[in-house]
Every structure is written in structure tokens, then in C-alpha cells.
Amino acid sequence: MADHAEMTVMMSLALDGMLSSEEQKAFEGHLRSCVGCQEQWARWQQVDALLAAEPVAAPAPDFSARVLERVSQRGQRQRRLLGGALLLGGSLSVWGMVLLSLAGAALLWVLSDPSVAVHGAQVLSQLLGAGSLLVKAVGLGLESLVGPSVLPLLLTFVCVMMALTVLWARLVQRRPRRAPSLMLV
Numbered sequence: 432m433a434d435h436a437e438m439t440v441m442m443s444l445a446l447d448g449m450l451s452s453e454e455q456k457a458f459e460g461h462l463r464s465c466v467g468c469q470e471q472w473a474r475w476q477q478v479d480a481l482l483a484a485e486p487v488a489a490p491a492p493d494f495s496a497r498v499l500e501r502v503s504q505r506g507q508r509q510r511r512l513l514g515g516a517l518l519l520g521g522s523l524s525v526w527g528m529v530l531l532s533l534a535g536a537a538l539l540w541v542l543s544d545p546s547v548a549v550h551g552a553q554v555l556s557q558l559l560g561a562g563s564l565l566v567k568a569v570g571l572g573l574e575s576l577v578g579p580s581v582l583p584l585l586l587t588f589v590c591v592m593m594a595l596t597v598l599w600a601r602l603v604q605r606r607p608r609r610a611p612s613l614m615l616v
């Protein structure tokens with residue numbers, strides 16, 4: 432048996448223990464006389480030992496489905512995060528404008544009447560007081576600062592700003608629905 436291509440087939444069969452005793456004898460006989468096939472047989476056995484030591488794990492039947500589901504979930508989570516960030520950013524910018532407007536109004540008020548500055552400082556110290564006093568201080572401070580005639584105007588302004596915030600939130604929330612869905616049915 433000098434056909435080396437046939438020897439390759441024999442090696443494969445030998446590894447699987449599928450050689451008949453006669454074939455096994457012929458196989459071993461050729462190996463003894465052929466250095467090239469000895470080396471090849473040694474490599475075959477190494478590979479076989481490696482494969483036996485680390486069996487290639489076959490993916491579970493629902494593996495790809497689970498991967499796709501996870502990718503889809505990650506996409507949804509990213510969209511939610513993006514929406515939340517946009518919503519937060521929009522709200523912060525709107526309320527930043529509100530605060531700036533209030534600060535500007537307060538500054539104008541103080542400039543027009545210096546005595547208000549002293550009162551304002553008192554209100555400010557009240558505002559800096561921690562915890563539940565804060566909300567009460569803001570209410571009292573606003574009332575004493577702007578007076579009853581300006582307060583409704585200010586409240587209207589705040590209401591408009593809140594409406595703008597809600598509008599912004601709706602715009603941001605609508606965005607993901609327009610995006611092409613990655614969801615798999």
C-alpha cells in the first residue's frame with residue numbers, strides 16, 4: 432500500500448476506530464516503512480487529542496434567536512436612553528431659560544429699588560435653608576419680591592414654560608416610533 436491518499440483515509444478511519452484488523456495491520460505496516468506518513472499520523476493524532484480535550488460546543492438550537500433578541504433589546508434600550516437624554520436636555524434648557532428670566536427680572540427689580548436688595552438677601556438666606564423650608568421660602572420669597580400684581584403674570588409665564596416642556600417631551604417621545612424598528616416578531 433504505497434498510495435498516500437489512501438493512507439489519509441486510513442488515518443481518518445483509524446482515529447475513529449473503524450479499521451478492520453486486516454486494514455489495521457496494513458496501516459501499521461506502511462507507517463513503519465514510511466517516514467512521511469509517520470509524521471502525518473503524528474499530526475492527525477495531535478489534532479484529534481486537541482479536539483477531544485476541547486469539544487467544540489455546538490450552539491443551542493435557539494442560540495441565534497436569543498442573540499438577535501438581545502441585540503434588539505440593546506437597540507431599544509439605547510433608543511430609550513437617547514430619548515431620556517433629549518428629554519432631560521430639553522427640560523433643563525427650558526427651565527434654565529425660566530430661571531434666567533426670573534434672575535433677570537429679580538435683577539431689574541433690585542436695580543429699580545435698592546431696598547429690595549436687602550429684602551432679596553433675606554429671601555436668599557431663606558432659600559439656602561435646607562429641606563422642606565425651601566419650597567415655602569420660594570413661595571414667600573416670590574410673593575414678597577414681586578408683589579401680588581406681578582405674581583399672576585409670573586405664574587402664567589411658568590405655566591407657558593411647563594406647557595413648552597410637555598410639548599418638547601411629546602416631540603422627543605414620538606421620535607423613536609418613526610425610527611425603523613429592529614424588533615423581530
Ligand SMILES: [Zn+2]
Nearest residue numbers: 435465467468
Ligand atoms: Zn506513506
